Amino acid sequence: NENATNLIFVASECAPWSKTGGLGDVVGSLPKALVSRGHRVMVVAPRYMDYPEALDTGTRMTYEVFGQQHEVGYFHAFIDNVDYVQSLNFRCALLCKAALEAAWHIGPGGYPYGDNNTVFVANDWQTSLLPVYLNAFYRDHGKMLGARSLLVLHNLAFQARLSETTTLHYLYPARPSSPGRGPFDEVHNLEIPPHYLDHFMLDDPIGGECMNMLKAGLLEAHRWVAVSNGYAWEIQTDMGGKGLAPVLQSQQWKMNGVVNGIDYIEWSPERDTFLQSDGYTTYGFDRDGILTGKAQCKAALQKQLGLPVRPDVPLFGFIGRLDSQKGVDMIFDSQGWLMNQDVQLVLLGSGDSELENRMRDIENNHGDKCKAWVGFSVEMAHRINAACDILLMPSRFEPCGLNQMYAQRYGTVPVVHAVGGLRETVESFNPWESTGTGWVFEPCETNRLIDTMNDAIVTYRDHRETFIGIQLRGMERDFSWGAAAKYYEDIIVQAKHDDFRG
Numbered sequence: 154n155e156n157a158t159n160l161i162f163v164a165s166e167c168a169p170w171s172k173t174g175g176l177g178d179v180v181g182s183l184p185k186a187l188v189s190r191g192h193r194v195m196v197v198a199p200r201y202m203d204y205p206e207a208l209d210t211g212t213r214m215t216y217e218v219f220g221q222q223h224e225v226g227y228f229h230a231f232i233d234n235v236d237y238v239q240s241l242n243f244r245c246a247l248l249c250k251a252a253l254e255a256a257w258h259i260g261p262g263g264y265p266y267g268d269n270n271t272v273f274v275a276n277d278w279q280t281s282l283l284p285v286y287l288n289a290f291y292r293d294h295g296k297m298l299g300a301r302s303l304l305v306l307h308n309l310a311f312q313a314r315l316s317e318t319t320t321l322h323y324l325y326p327a328r329p330s331s332p333g334r335g336p337f338d339e340v341h342n343l344e345i346p347p348h349y350l351d352h353f354m355l356d357d358p359i360g361g362e363c364m365n366m367l368k369a370g371l372l373e374a375h376r377w378v379a380v381s382n383g384y385a386w387e388i389q390t391d392m393g394g395k396g397l398a399p400v401l402q403s404q405q406w407k408m409n410g411v412v413n414g415i416d417y418i419e420w421s422p423e424r425d426t427f428l429q430s431d432g433y434t435t436y437g438f439d440r441d442g443i444l445t446g447k448a449q450c451k452a453a454l455q456k457q458l459g460l461p462v463r464p465d466v467p468l469f470g471f472i473g474r475l476d477s478q479k480g481v482d483m484i485f486d487s488q489g490w491l492m493n494q495d496v497q498l499v500l501l502g503s504g505d506s507e508l509e510n511r512m513r514d515i516e517n518n519h520g521d522k523c524k525a526w527v528g529f530s531v532e533m534a535h536r537i538n539a540a541c542d543i544l545l546m547p548s549r550f551e552p553c554g555l556n557q558m559y560a561q562r563y564g565t566v567p568v569v570h571a572v573g574g575l576r577e578t579v580e581s582f583n584p585w586e587s588t589g590t591g592w593v594f595e596p597c598e599t600n601r602l603i604d605t606m607n608d609a610i611v612t613y614r615d616h617r618e619t620f621i622g623i624q625l626r627g628m629e630r631d632f633s634w635g636a637a638a639k640y641y642e643d644i645i646v647q648a649k650h651d652d653f654r655g
Contacts, residue, residue: 175553
């Protein structure tokens with residue numbers, strides 16, 4: 154590959170070792186796809202616990218953060234041709250400094266990555282200091298001139314804002330809170346040169362004046378990647394930008410949108426290990442797989458959760474975090490209508506305590522039709538995707554989303570709000586042209602969700618062949634990381650030929 158590059162991903166989590174959401178999945182999968190395209194790839198993430206796969210390199214480095222010296226140890230694992238480097242530090246500023254030096258001091262096979270033909274890929278606010286440090290500490294002083302940085306935006310709702318009531322306590326836990334300090338007082342503890350300080354100040358008309366690390370990272374990164382084209386557009390609007398829209402608009406040329414992929418080994422109805430017991434079964438990507446294997450999984454889930462075993466009833470599912478973003482409250486608001494239909498509903502998720510209680514209530518009131526699992530189970534998530542006929546994702550905003558792609562791969566038809574990555578990965582069903590892989594509704598209102606669920610119920614009950622066609626088209630979609638890796642490569646090449654310094 155003539156575009157082969159040394160890539161160093163830096164993130165606060167990396168599956169399978171650490172994962173709280175989609176970020177961990179991306180950092181666990183995308184590097185492998187880029188290796189398959191001929192790139193050399195390292196992933197640097199915190200070592201939250203003793204992971205047996207990673208061996209101590211013996212390398213110890215000392216970095217200054219908050220006016221104190223901190224020693225960082227490096228551990229290394231080489232898996233699927235990717236160098237996974239885990240550093241003994243948990244905090245953002247220290248992680249960014251350790252990752253930049255890893256290019257020189259961690260040399261798997263005796264060959265460090267170095268700064269020639271190297272691109273750092275930072276992810277979200279936790280590593281947004283990396284582009285700043287790269288420019289301020291290295292490139293401005295004639296060092297690492299061959300290095301560039303990308304900043305991947307997974308969810309702009311989280312920005313590392315510090316107002317007059319917060320401090321950088323989460324960046325350095327040993328530092329006590331400092332009530333009464335201004336929002337900008339703590340930035341000096343990050344060892345930022347004076348001429349970079351303005352990058353951290355955000356005067357948001359809605360959120361007020363604050364110090365904002367993500368803003369600084371955006372200004373200094375060579376390119377940005379939003380996790381879908383739809384999200385790339387949305388975050389440049391006042392509503393979607395969460396205060397950062399003017400910054401994104403001012404350097405719009407940096408913006409790119411790339412839809413995440415999914416792990417085709419972990420998420421495959423043909424080989425899913427969670428479908429090999431308790432009456433479930435694996436199945437193929439064809440009509441027979443839907444009519445036999447998927448039907449068997451449906452019966453197994455109904456039996457496992459104590460629902461009547463009925464192949465004729467449409468089985469709805471929801472998997473996700475219980476908060477306002479995911480729109481699960483609209484499902485609860487529609488229960489009076491939904492539970493009066495001849496349907497079944499399975500819910501899996503945890504989060505906001507009020508929403509957890511509402512989820513329990515719907516089962517308590519309609520136990521013969523609805524089962525709610527408060528908490529999270531990877532096994533149950535796989536089984537719901539395999540067994541359900543329809544998956545509900547009425548998210549108010551969704552940068553990319555993964556469950557809608559898992560669902561289509563398993564022949565489960567998604568019902569989604571037309572936002573972010575959902576709009577991009579679910580093709581709305583067109584009955585006149587026999588196209589589409591699901592139902593897409595807008596605006597994000599309960600009555601529109603009810604109308605769309607009714608369309609899905611009628612199609613399942615009265616037009617079964619049409620419904621099977623929707624399932625098969627979804628199973629044929631390509632959501633592999635291979636396509637995403639090609640787009641990332643194009644953006645990496647753009648960054649390599651760009652000498653922008655912020």
